[in-house]
Amino acid sequence: MPNIVVLISGSGSNLQAIIDACKAQQIDATISGVISNKADAYGLTRAEEAGIANQVLSHKDYATRESYDLALIDAIEAYNPDLIVLAGFMRILTPAFVDNFSGKLLNIHPSLLPKYQGLHTHQRAIDAGDEEHGVSVHFVTEELDGGPVILQAKVPIFPEDNADDLAMRVHEQEHRIYPLVVKWFCQGRLKMVENLAYLDDQPLPESGYANE
Helix, strand or coil: CCEEEEEECCCCHHHHHHHHHHHCCCCCCEEEEEEECCCCCHHHHHHHHCCCCEEECCHHHCCCHHHHHHHHHHHHHCCCCCEEEECCCCCCCCHHHHHHCCCCEEEEECCCCCCCCCCCHHHHHHHCCCCEEEEEEEECCCCCCCCCEEEEEEEECCCCCCHHHHHHHHHHHHHHHHHHHHHHHHCCCEEEECCEEEECCEECCCCCECCC
């Protein structure tokens, strides 16, 4: 059974969605460890309650991004993972880290990539006058929020929306699509080859899998 390590920095709502999917046997895998760079992350409590090994590796204890990421590699590899899931892990990863786990790193980003890489995506979509917004699950490469997209979900933007309204709508979709992508990976259906995402041996288009 595949081993998953989840990296978090905050509340861990996507971690919870994946825990629930594993428990319901929708994902045939084991979450063997949860690592947070922040000691007060509520996701650690979620892991504790689910009986999952968890630890804090604070970036504040390391002088450089590089030294932190090397320590993080060691911490992750202790769990012998087949997949590393970034679930609200608010760190820019070094090339050495990304290379070490290439093809085994998934991230979720609250925008319809390649739009709105980085932070404050909901407000940026509203400010731009967009009619739709959404979320993307993608493989992680050295380019920030730039790896190949696997799956996206779209939500409408209404005229009266503020960033919080939009965030809530996006979160609902996050909790649906992230466990699905993790399931595909754990079934051996999903892989990254030469910076492209493949599902069932077919390359996915730039916006990921489309079932419309």
